[in-house]
Amino acid sequence: MTARAAAFLIAAALGPAAAAQREAGDEPPRPNILFAIADDWSAGHASCLGAAWVSTPAFDRVAAEGFLLTRAHTPNAKCAPSRAAILTGRNSWQLEAAANHIAFFPPRFGGFVEALEAAGYEAAYTGKGWGPGVARTEDGSPRTLTGRRFSDREAEPPTSGISKTSYADNFDVFLDQRDPERPFVFWYGSLEPHRGYEAGSGLAAGKRPDDIGRVPAFWPDTPEVRSDMLDYAVEVEHFDRHLGRMLDALDARGLAEHTIVVVTSDHGMPFPRAKGQAYPISNEVPLAIRWPGRVARGHTADDFVSLIDLAPTLLEAAGAPATGMAEITGRSLLPVLSGGTDVPHREFVLLGKERHDVGRPLDGGYPIRGMRRGPWLYLTNHEPTRWPAGNPETGYLNCDASPTKTLLLERRRAAGHDPHWDLCFGPRPAEELYHLDADPDAVVNLAGREAFDATRESLRAELQAALEAEGDPRALGNGGIFDSYPVANRGQRGFYERFLAGERPATGWVLRSDYEPEPIPVPSGRR
Numbered sequence: 001m002t003a004r005a006a007a008f009l010i011a012a013a014l015g016p017a018a019a020a021q022r023e024a025g026d027e028p029p030r031p032n033i034l035f036a037i038a039d040d041w042s043a044g045h046a047s048c049l050g051a052a053w054v055s056t057p058a059f060d061r062v063a064a065e066g067f068l069l070t071r072a073h074t075p076n077a078k079c080a081p082s083r084a085a086i087l088t089g090r091n092s093w094q095l096e097a098a099a100n101h102i103a104f105f106p107p108r109f110g111g112f113v114e115a116l117e118a119a120g121y122e123a124a125y126t127g128k129g130w131g132p133g134v135a136r137t138e139d140g141s142p143r144t145l146t147g148r149r150f151s152d153r154e155a156e157p158p159t160s161g162i163s164k165t166s167y168a169d170n171f172d173v174f175l176d177q178r179d180p181e182r183p184f185v186f187w188y189g190s191l192e193p194h195r196g197y198e199a200g201s202g203l204a205a206g207k208r209p210d211d212i213g214r215v216p217a218f219w220p221d222t223p224e225v226r227s228d229m230l231d232y233a234v235e236v237e238h239f240d241r242h243l244g245r246m247l248d249a250l251d252a253r254g255l256a257e258h259t260i261v262v263v264t265s266d267h268g269m270p271f272p273r274a275k276g277q278a279y280p281i282s283n284e285v286p287l288a289i290r291w292p293g294r295v296a297r298g299h300t301a302d303d304f305v306s307l308i309d310l311a312p313t314l315l316e317a318a319g320a321p322a323t324g325m326a327e328i329t330g331r332s333l334l335p336v337l338s339g340g341t342d343v344p345h346r347e348f349v350l351l352g353k354e355r356h357d358v359g360r361p362l363d364g365g366y367p368i369r370g371m372r373r374g375p376w377l378y379l380t381n382h383e384p385t386r387w388p389a390g391n392p393e394t395g396y397l398n399c400d401a402s403p404t405k406t407l408l409l410e411r412r413r414a415a416g417h418d419p420h421w422d423l424c425f426g427p428r429p430a431e432e433l434y435h436l437d438a439d440p441d442a443v444v445n446l447a448g449r450e451a452f453d454a455t456r457e458s459l460r461a462e463l464q465a466a467l468e469a470e471g472d473p474r475a476l477g478n479g480g481i482f483d484s485y486p487v488a489n490r491g492q493r494g495f496y497e498r499f500l501a502g503e504r505p506a507t508g509w510v511l512r513s514d515y516e517p518e519p520i521p522v523p524s525g526r527r
Helices: 003-014 016-023 057-065 079-088 112-118 167-177 223-252 307-318 403-415 419-425 450-469 495-500
Strands: 032-038 067-073 103-105 122-127 133-135 184-189 259-265 287-290 299-306 348-353 368-373 376-381 431-435
Touching: 032 223, 032 307, 057 223, 057 259, 057 287, 079 103, 079 112, 079 307, 112 122, 112 184, 112 307, 122 167, 167 184, 167 223, 184 223, 223 259, 223 403, 259 307, 299 307, 299 348, 348 450, 368 450, 376 450, 403 419, 431 450
Parallel strands: 032 184, 032 259, 067 299, 103 133, 122 184
Antiparallel strands: 067 287, 259 287, 348 368, 368 376, 376 431
8 A cells, every 4th residue: 555545544534633634734643653562472362352361451442442453473483583573574584684583683674663763753662672682783883673762660560470660650751751742652562471470470369260261272271281371361461551551641641642552462472382383372463453543443353464564554654664674575554454445454474483592403493484374274394303392401492481381391201201292392294284263272283184185285385485475595495594693692602512511501481390301302204
């Protein structure tokens, strides 16, 4: 959609007030933007989406007063590569080193916050911006990928696992200091519900395990798992409370009518088979967008959406050029948000990953490419002889430490085999195919069944063509380049070599008890 067409839709949505403003010869003010992004929040875990065990009145309010998109996906279910894709409007495999976690962000890829700054916006953030990794300009100076930092205000957190950063207070400080003559973009990057959690905090808060309903099929339905999920819910609610206070601040200052509010997450929850993988619980995220008078109110759409669509949407809404940005792959959501089109936004979304957390020899990753089309999820695992969640002997480093993880590891060690361990940590074949209407947890792989060969081959060919069109090195036969990019955090460099030397290095997301006593060979024939 052109900027002229977008302006027409926006003006039409404004109604008589906009008409009077146009007659007076004034342009509508450029909107402010509040971009709220949780850290590790899976789709469906909001009270307005039927999750009785999670209370999210602020997210519910944005959805009720704006537009709820129920099939939003991140292209890469890990913090740094997902946030890089959001900022640049490009899939992670189009971002060179920024496809990886703990990476050096290439200077040539600009982000939408920087482009808005170049267009006159005042940009700031609280909490977590892009990361973890290093982002510098060509001359070596630090980049402000999400604007100026406002994270000094602190408050006593409700549990020991929650950050002391008082996000809403920091937003108030920014609003007090901002230039009222300039529009602003503020990135609210909650550190929740990232781990760790205070064990038992959900039960202590009065949450009931039975409210969860169905535990996903890839975890055992035990009190430990349900309690772990309730602890996660406490942290989702913390993110939501601060969002609610920010919405109230916009109301109190008379800014709500002129502010776009986007609420989403970088990827799914920090549990086995979720964060860091490529299944529905990994890549599907909540998404609601409010823009009073411009975005259709109280609408819900099940169009496929990729988080790379947010950058072009916000730039177009602001009337700002993509200054400093490489060609954007995402598509503006304004036609969907206006309620003025019956054409699906996307026929499919693309998914993938390269190196996340290190812990394999030579810092190798577990490369995946995939496609979600209709009820189908198709995945290609390019290195099926590697362990998908990281090597067992280094603690399955691409899965955060948790009571659920500990339970799965203990069950396998005690019995020598466990079906839930297989689903969460075990080796995978080169191809996976799931029919999500019949199998929403994606646990019944249809790729090896003759009846589904035609579907698998069709999706494989369509995925390959789409990736080639985007210049994906993995699709063009040069996928090894992603493993060659250095790890930005030197403390993680050589992690596997430290293991070989007899160390069991502790990190913030793996326990020493997560390490298997001996390496486990990947079974042959996984292809």
